Amino acid sequence: MGGVLHTKTSLDVSFVIAKNALAAKYKWAVNTLKKPVLTINWLYQCCNEHRIVPQESFRVVPVSGLTICVTRIPSDERKKIENLITENGGHYSAELTRKCTHLICDISFYGA
Structure with a gap:
């Protein structure tokens, strides 16, 4: 071509x-x-x-190829995050496994 x-x-x-x-x-x-x-x-x-x-x-979107899990986040926000992940090419995982590339958590829970 x-x-x-x-x-x-x-x-x-x-x-x-x-x-x-x-x-x-x-x-x-x-x-x-x-x-x-x-x-x-x-x-x-x-x-x-x-x-x-x-x-x-x-186009390769920002989180394509990533498998993302969340923890310590309220269920309503968790659903929004799940939607953002999938809309931007990533995979949402309800469980933290070895396949997860990233973990999103509420750091205020840990006193940061």
Whole structure:
């Protein structure tokens, strides 16, 4: 399709393909380049349609790839947090397991 693949970091890119927000490429693209980060599905869709398709629905969102659990938070707030996590590409876990990448808790409970 006429694109150029850069396998190493380069400032001369229009966008970055990354699996999720945990990828080093994601952090580099967001913090350093300020460029859109897209899933590989965007590239496949462009190939299928033989054109550059809109990027919005293929963006890697801030918590994609994260599995987040919450503790010591009231149930009404917990539900809001769960919705925010899933709306932004993450997975909510009702239980803290080894698969959890992040834990959100109310630190005031611990006297901080």
